[in-house]
Amino acid sequence: MLSLLGGIFMGWALGANDASNVFGTAVGARMVKFWTATFLASVFVVLGAVISGRAGIETLQGLTSFELSQAVIASVAAALSVSIMTLAGWPVSTSQAVIGAIIGIGIMNHQINLAGLGKVLACWFTTPLGGALISFTVYKVLAFFYNRLEISLFTSDRLLKIGFVIFGSYGAYALGANNVANVTAVFVGAGKLTVFQAALIGGVSIALGILTFSRHVMETVGQKLVELDPFSALMVSISLAITIHIYTIIGVPVSSSQAIIGGLLGIGIIKGTSTVSLKTLKGIFLAWFLTPVLACALALFMVFVSFLEYVGP
Numbered sequence: 091m092l093s094l095l096g097g098i099f100m101g102w103a104l105g106a107n108d109a110s111n112v113f114g115t116a117v118g119a120r121m122v123k124f125w126t127a128t129f130l131a132s133v134f135v136v137l138g139a140v141i142s143g144r145a146g147i148e149t150l151q152g153l154t155s156f157e158l159s160q161a162v163i164a165s166v167a168a169a170l171s172v173s174i175m176t177l178a179g180w181p182v183s184t185s186q187a188v189i190g191a192i193i194g195i196g197i198m199n200h201q202i203n204l205a206g207l208g209k210v211l212a213c214w215f216t217t218p219l220g221g222a223l224i225s226f227t228v229y230k231v232l233a234f235f236y237n238r239l240e241i242s243l244f245t246s247d248r249l250l251k252i253g254f255v256i257f258g259s260y261g262a263y264a265l266g267a268n269n270v271a272n273v274t275a276v277f278v279g280a281g282k283l284t285v286f287q288a289a290l291i292g293g294v295s296i297a298l299g300i301l302t303f304s305r306h307v308m309e310t311v312g313q314k315l316v317e318l319d320p321f322s323a324l325m326v327s328i329s330l331a332i333t334i335h336i337y338t339i340i341g342v343p344v345s346s347s348q349a350i351i352g353g354l355l356g357i358g359i360i361k362g363t364s365t366v367s368l369k370t371l372k373g374i375f376l377a378w379f380l381t382p383v384l385a386c387a388l389a390l391f392m393v394f395v396s397f398l399e400y401v402g403p
Contacts, residue, residue, distance in 0.1 A: 093158055093282065094274075096165030098295040101273040103172040104184040105135070105299020108269060110308035111350040112261035112330060115323035116254040117308055121247075128304060130255065131262040132297035138266030139293030144285050145341035146271030149210070150188065151279035153203045154196035159396065161276035164191040167388035168272070174384070175377050176307060182377045183345030186214065188272040190382030194389030213342040217333065221352025222359070225329035229322065229360055236321065250320045254327060261331035265346050266293050268338040322357045329353035348378070 113127035156164070168187040175182040189210060196202035241249075273292035277283045283291070318326070333349040351374060 093162050094277065094291065096162040096169065097274045097277055097291065100165045100169040100172075100184070100188070101270075101292050101295025102299040102302070103169040103176060104269060104272060105132075105296040105301075106303035107172050107176045107182060107299075107307050108184050108265070108346045110300065110304035111346045112265055112327070113254075113258045114308040114350065115318055115326045115354075116258055119254075119318055119320045119323035121251050121254045121320050121323065122258065124305060124308070127258065127308075128300050130259050132300045134259045134262035135266035135296050135300065136290075136293035138263035138268075139270035139289045139296070140266075140286070142263075142267035142338060143270040143289040143292070146268055146338065146343040147275045147278055147285055147288055149206065149341050150192070150271045150275035150343060153189075153192050153206050153210075154199055154201050154279075156195065156276050156280040158277075158280045158282055160195045160199075160393065161280040161282065163389055163392045163396065164188070164195050164276045165273075167191040167194065167392055168385045170388055171381050171385040175381060176303070178377070182374075182381045183214075183347055184269060184272045185210075185343045185345045186378065186382040187385040188276075188343075190385030191389040192276070193382075194386040195393065197386075197390065198393050210342055213337055213340065213344050214348070217337065217344045217348040218352030218355070220336070221329055221333045221349040222356035223352075224332050225325055225353035225356030226359060228328050228332075229325040229357060232325065233321070247320075250324055253324045257324065257327045257331050261327060261334065261346075264331050264334040264338055266296065268334050268343050269346065270296065271343045318354075318357065322361070326350060326353040326357060329356065345378075347374075 112131050113122060116122040117124050117127050168184065168191040171187040171190070172182060172184050189207070193202065193207075270289050270292035273295060274283060274288035278285055278288045330346065330350045330353055333353070334344065334346055337344045
């Protein structure tokens with residue numbers, strides 16, 4: 091059981107950082123209370139992991155071979171990387187952290203599945219672009235009909251709140267299904283867990299991260315990057331859920347942070363670039379670049395230290 095603590099730590103870090111994205115815009119727009127958002131996100135992220143998490147787990151476990159000790163190192167290295175970025179308040183990619191750590195292990199093992207890695211990297215680059223395109227399209231289509239509704243402000247507010255709850259929960263489900271592989275796939279590859287066990291443990295650990303430490307990053311996503319009115323915030327929530335679900339079907343774990351940042355930028359294009367905080371955006375891009383590099387370096391360092399301890403003086 092102790093060997094799984096690295097994976098549980100990784101799940102907690104993911105929940106504290108990435109999983110907050112599904113309700114970040116709703117909380118930022120003051121349409122859903124923070125604790126309501128965290129409860130719904132926690133429940134649906136577990137359901138998504140258990141019901142639909144298999145494809146992503148199978149993709150990541152095939153990138154390289156693992157010994158149990160290496161699986162622990164990969165999880166801890168990735169979790170430390172995400173935790174550092176979380177403390178800084180930046181939404182980062184746990185997928186990038188995990189892949190960075192796996193690459194570090196693969197370098198030491200002289201074995202990396204380049205075809206599988208190429209598929210993952212391609213999806214990384216298309217995630218924010220897809221999020222931007224989907225949010226732009228969804229906004230234009232739904233705004234056309236929404237603006238023609240003859241309803242009171244009270245009714246409009248109520249409809250938006252219902253939409254946030256529905257699509258936030260859908261986004262949490264998609265996130266659990268997609269990102270649980272980042273938490274426990276290495277332990278399936280090491281033969282420690284079955285796919286179901288990995289999905290359940292991963293989903294619960296993500297939920298713990300959401301419940302205990304997600305507020306700081308949620309505020310960054312919901313309030314500091316783009317100035318959002320409630321309707322625009324809902325469009326971002328819808329685009330996030332759709333984007334993550336598409337990659338879940340493909341079977342590649344991607345970053346909810348990249349998906350939601352893409353969605354926010356899609357809205358920023360409509361509203362005007364002056365609504366986008368370039369300072370915050372630059373910081374997020376820098377964090378995306380540094381995360382896999384940091385995770386890879388930490389994994390290599392930890393493997394090297396464990397090797398020295400094994401060899402002895």
